[in-house]
Amino acid sequence: xxxxxxxxxxxxxxxxxxxxxxxxxxxxxxxxxxxxxxxxxxxxxxxxxxxxxxxxxxxxxxxxxxxxxxxxxxxxxxxxxxxxxxxxxxxxxxxxxxxxxxxxxxxxxxxxxxxxxxxxxxxxxxxxxxxxxxxxxxxxxxxxxxxxxxxxxxxxxxxxxxxxxxxxxxxxxxxxxxxxxxxxxxxxxxxxxxxxxxxxxxxxxxxxxxxxxxxxxxxxxxxxxxxxxxxxxxxxxxxxxxxxxxxxxxxxxxxxxxxxxxxxxxxxxxxxxxxxxxxxxxxxxxxxxxxxxxxxxxxxxxxxxxxxxxxxxxxxxxxxxxxxxxxxxxxxxxxxxxxxxxxxxxxxxxxxxxxxxxxxxxxxxxxxxxxxxxxxxxxxxxxxxxxxxxxxxxxxxxxxxxxxxxxxxxxxxxxxxxxxxxxxxxxx
Amino acid sequence: xxxxxxxxxxxxxxxxxxxxxxxxxxxxxxxxxxxxxxxxxxxxxxxxxxxxxxxxxxxxxxxxxxxxxxxxxxxxxxxxxxxxxxxxxxxxxxxxxx
Numbered sequence: 001x002x003x004x005x006x007x008x009x010x011x012x013x014x015x016x017x018x019x020x021x022x023x024x025x026x027x028x029x030x031x032x033x034x035x036x037x038x039x040x041x042x043x044x045x046x047x048x049x050x051x052x053x054x055x056x057x058x059x060x061x062x063x064x065x066x067x068x069x070x071x072x073x074x075x076x077x078x079x080x081x082x083x084x085x086x087x088x089x090x091x092x093x094x095x096x097x098x099x100x101x102x103x104x105x106x107x108x109x110x111x112x113x114x115x116x117x118x119x120x121x122x123x124x125x126x127x128x129x130x131x132x133x134x135x136x137x138x139x140x141x142x143x144x145x146x147x148x149x150x151x152x153x154x155x156x157x158x159x160x161x162x163x164x165x166x167x168x169x170x171x172x173x174x175x176x177x178x179x180x181x182x183x184x185x186x187x188x189x190x191x192x193x194x195x196x197x198x199x200x201x202x203x204x205x206x207x208x209x210x211x212x213x214x215x216x217x218x219x220x221x222x223x224x225x226x227x228x229x230x231x232x233x234x235x236x237x238x239x240x241x242x243x244x245x246x247x248x249x250x251x252x253x254x255x256x257x258x259x260x261x262x263x264x265x266x267x268x269x270x271x272x273x274x275x276x277x278x279x280x281x282x283x284x285x286x287x288x289x290x291x292x293x294x295x296x297x298x299x300x301x302x303x304x305x306x307x308x309x310x311x312x313x314x315x316x317x318x319x320x321x322x323x324x325x326x327x328x329x330x331x332x333x334x335x336x337x338x339x340x341x342x343x344x345x346x347x348x349x350x351x352x353x354x355x356x357x358x359x360x361x362x363x364x365x366x367x368x369x370x371x372x373x374x375x376x377x378x379x380x381x382x383x384x385x386x387x388x389x390x391x392x393x394x395x396x397x398x399x400x401x402x403x404x405x406x407x408x409x410x411x412x413x414x415x416x417x418x419x420x421x422x423x424x425x426x427x428x
Numbered sequence: 429x430x431x432x433x434x435x436x437x438x439x440x441x442x443x444x445x446x447x448x449x450x451x452x453x454x455x456x457x458x459x460x461x462x463x464x465x466x467x468x469x470x471x472x473x474x475x476x477x478x479x480x481x482x483x484x485x486x487x488x489x490x491x492x493x494x495x496x497x498x499x500x501x502x503x504x505x506x507x508x509x510x511x512x513x514x515x516x517x518x519x520x521x522x523x524x525x526x
Binding site: 024065139140142143149150151155156157159160161163164166167168169171172173174175176177182185186188189193194199270273274276277280281283284285287288291295 | 430441442445448449451452455456462465466469472473476479483484485486487488489490491492493494501503508509510511512513514515521522523524525526
């Protein structure tokens with residue numbers, strides 16, 4: 001008793017829950033492909049399919065629920081070799097596990113998948129899937145092109161969604177076979193056709209509804225993948241798929257999981273855009289109305305000022321100021337004229353004074369002239385004196401400068417006469 | 429290059445719509461005087477009218493390409509049920525252009 005109490009233990013349910021979480025959260029046991037042969041196949045009335053998957057040495061229980069098997073395009077048979085996609089789940093009640101199948105392909109498909117992977121690698125190296133090659137979708141396509149079967153569900157879905165979102169959109173369908181041997185060439189031709197400028201396409205949606213792996217094979221063919229990549233017009237890949245996306249998804253500018261989704265990506269909801277435009281208009285109008293009424297109030301405030309109510313008031317004021325200035329100017333003018341006049345009269349007195357001084361000065365001047373005249377040699381000569389010059393016109397002022405027989409000139413006040421020295425008598 | 433050019437040309441509608449939003453924002457910011465506000469408002473209304481016009485440019489029509497006897501591809505107008513998207517046509521339509 002004591003021993004058991006000290007040992008911790010799990011209940012059966014607990015251990016199954018633990019294993020379930022370990023198994024179902026293990027990435028190695030989920031989203032995996034399992035190869036095997038069908039055995040003990042049961043199509044149950046509920047729509048679920050039960051079978052055992054076996055190989056040479058082992059078996060595992062498998063369940064293919066109705067929601068998953070409704071897209072299965074072929075009938076399963078005992079002994080059929082298949083590839084099953086899904087994950088391991090645990091049935092807690094019984095402690096048993098089973099393979100929960102989501103998709104089944106015939107085993108031969110393994111070869112196809114290998115081929116696709118090789119093509120993907122080759123085209124990828126060539127740069128076909130490069131992001132730099134992708135172009136943006138137009139915001140508002142006016143005319144969209146569709147490449148798909150004109151009788152399939154895809155074309156109906158795209159048209160329905162496009163018209164619902166944008167009732168006046170233009171749609172041009174380039175019909176293409178989406179399964180069978182001709183499909184790849186047919187799809188590629190249709191994409192190329194829509195690229196011709198004469199169709200004036202803004203955007204292309206190319207694809208088909210969901211189907212089995214083989215059904216989608218045309219969209220893995222090189223000619224189709226290249227047509228997607230080479231499209232000069234933005235192209236949306238719209239191939240319905242659940243697990244593996246086709247190669248054309250990587251070559252397209254945008255890929256959508258279904259044709260309807262492609263139409264939703266491609267076509268805007270017109271009423272939303274109209275609402276948006278109206279919203280901007282309302283915002284602008286509200287603002288303009290507001291700023292107008294604000295300015296109107298400001299204007300009224302200005303207009304109601306006194307000056308605008310009684311403009312003569314300000315005129316009277318100015319009139320008064322003007323008269324005042326006039327008066328002051330006149331007074332000031334008169335005043336300065338009388339001052340000038342007084343000054344002018346004073347100037348006449350000065351003139352008299354100047355005249356008197358002038359006369360006095362002239363008198364003084366005459367006196368000086370008389371004085372100077374009285375001491376002039378000419379004045380002395382007029383009294384009977386004369387001057388004797390020798391032959392060199394030098395004044396002879398001593399007997400020492402002459403001897404008898406010298407010729408001299410005698411200057412009188414009114415002329416000159418020549419003479420000869422007769423004798424020299426020295427006086428004491 | 430050619431691809432890029434094509435998409436750029438097609439974005440006039442989008443840029444008009446963006447400009448419209450920008451003008452509405454600018455007006456509401458109250459940065460503009462009365463004269464500028466009025467001229468921006470006029471510009472905005474013009475853009476709004478342009479966008480509305482652009483939206484009506486397309487004329488709801490569904491066409492399907494068919495190959496003529498001489499190999500020439502022609503478009504043929506078809507009627508569709510708008511609720512189901514189903515093409516209504518009496519004649520047998522070609523399922524491929526090859």
